[in-house]
Amino acid sequence: MQDMAERAQVAKNGAVLLGDSVACDAFDGDRPLRIVTHAHADHLGGLRKSIKCCEKVLMTSATRDLAEKLDYTLHLRGAPIETLEYGEPLAYGNEKITLLKADHILGAAQVLVEDAGGIRVAYSGDFRIDGTPPVQCDVLVVEATYGSPSCRRKFNVDVRELFVSMVERRLRGGAVYVFGYHGKLQEAMQLLRDADVAVPFVMPDRVHEIAAVCKTHGMRLGEICLSTGSEGRELLDGNLPCVAFYHMNARGAVGLRNSRICLSGWEFQSACKQIGEREYLVALSDHSDFDGLIEYVKRTKAKQVITDNYRSQGAALAKEIRKRLGVSAYPMPRAAGQTTL
Numbered sequence: 001m002q003d004m005a006e007r008a009q010v011a012k013n014g015a016v017l018l019g020d021s022v023a024c025d026a027f028d029g030d031r032p033l034r035i036v037t038h039a040h041a042d043h044l045g046g047l048r049k050s051i052k053c054c055e056k057v058l059m060t061s062a063t064r065d066l067a068e069k070l071d072y073t074l075h076l077r078g079a080p081i082e083t084l085e086y087g088e089p090l091a092y093g094n095e096k097i098t099l100l101k102a103d104h105i106l107g108a109a110q111v112l113v114e115d116a117g118g119i120r121v122a123y124s125g126d127f128r129i130d131g132t133p134p135v136q137c138d139v140l141v142v143e144a145t146y147g148s149p150s151c152r153r154k155f156n157v158d159v160r161e162l163f164v165s166m167v168e169r170r171l172r173g174g175a176v177y178v179f180g181y182h183g184k185l186q187e188a189m190q191l192l193r194d195a196d197v198a199v200p201f202v203m204p205d206r207v208h209e210i211a212a213v214c215k216t217h218g219m220r221l222g223e224i225c226l227s228t229g230s231e232g233r234e235l236l237d238g239n240l241p242c243v244a245f246y247h248m249n250a251r252g253a254v255g256l257r258n259s260r261i262c263l264s265g266w267e268f269q270s271a272c273k274q275i276g277e278r279e280y281l282v283a284l285s286d287h288s289d290f291d292g293l294i295e296y297v298k299r300t301k302a303k304q305v306i307t308d309n310y311r312s313q314g315a316a317l318a319k320e321i322r323k324r325l326g327v328s329a330y331p332m333p334r335a336a337g338q339t340t341l
């Protein structure tokens with residue numbers, strides 16, 4: 001039997017190589033199958049090349065639709081993309097490939113590759129442990145965004161409930177502005193709708209387009225309107241009760257005199273922090289913190305773990321996995337000059 005560790009690798013360009021045929025989240029010239037785990041930019045590397053050179057490019061239909069909206073230069077309709085839904089296996093050569101749900105952004109997936117000998121190799125993709133059933137496997141490649149023990153959310157508060165109550169309270173003063181990244185903004189919309197916040201949601205073009213894709217794929221976002229349309233302008237100009245959703249990049253440009261909430265995962269001390277006169281940072285994250293990563297690895301029962309050292313610093317997490325779980329773990333790709341574990 002081939003050494004288990006050789007069944008998975010992270011290449012220098014960030015391609016997560018699983019089994020014999022699969023490259024996830026970056027292009028690899030030797031692999032006939034390209035998988036996109038989700039539509040964030042650091043997982044779409046070399047997609048044009050993959051479309052040209054790979055036999056199949058696989059992703060969920062939600063990821064395909066989101067990727068097209070997030071990157072206007074990608075034209076995925078008509079490209080040889082095969083959509084694969086959660087739990088629907090694809091046989092290729094001697095292997096079986098399955099995408100499994102990951103709680104991160106709409107369409108996000110974990111990847112499992114099983115060979116004829118029963119060896120199971122998996123890649124977590126990006127995830128939040130709450131809604132991600134850990135995939136049982138022998139060899140695991142795991143994301144390491146918050147892989148340092150300092151990245152622990154110590155606060156014992158339901159951040160989602162906190163966010164909803166902050167918005168509700170501030171709506172009495174008129175329009176509330178919410179800033180965040182694509183994907184998370186739409187999650188925030190759904191949180192508010194699930195809590196029966198019924199005011200209009202106003203947003204610029206891009207956020208609106210992505211929200212429309214999310215609605216198509218079943219997210220409950222209710223009525224949404226464009227900030228540039230007459231209804232949206234009336235609501236914002238008149239400071240009427242509504243929630244305005246903007247990309248983080250627009251923070252300096254809009255809603256400067258309103259209540260403002262910024263959604264950021266990079267906050268570990270408190271669930272909510274005041275950062276301006278009427279501006280707050282709320283620690284709503286779409287990644288597991290350090291404890292969540294360790295718990296996930298434990299539940300996969302993997303005997304060999306590789307931490308993604310391309311999209312984040314994987315060395316600290318590998319060290320902690322060895323120490324806390326007694327499981328063999330190392331970062332890949334190796335940093336320049338890094339020879340020891």
Ligand SMILES: [Zn+2]
Binds near residue numbers: 104126
């Ligand atoms: Zn991501």
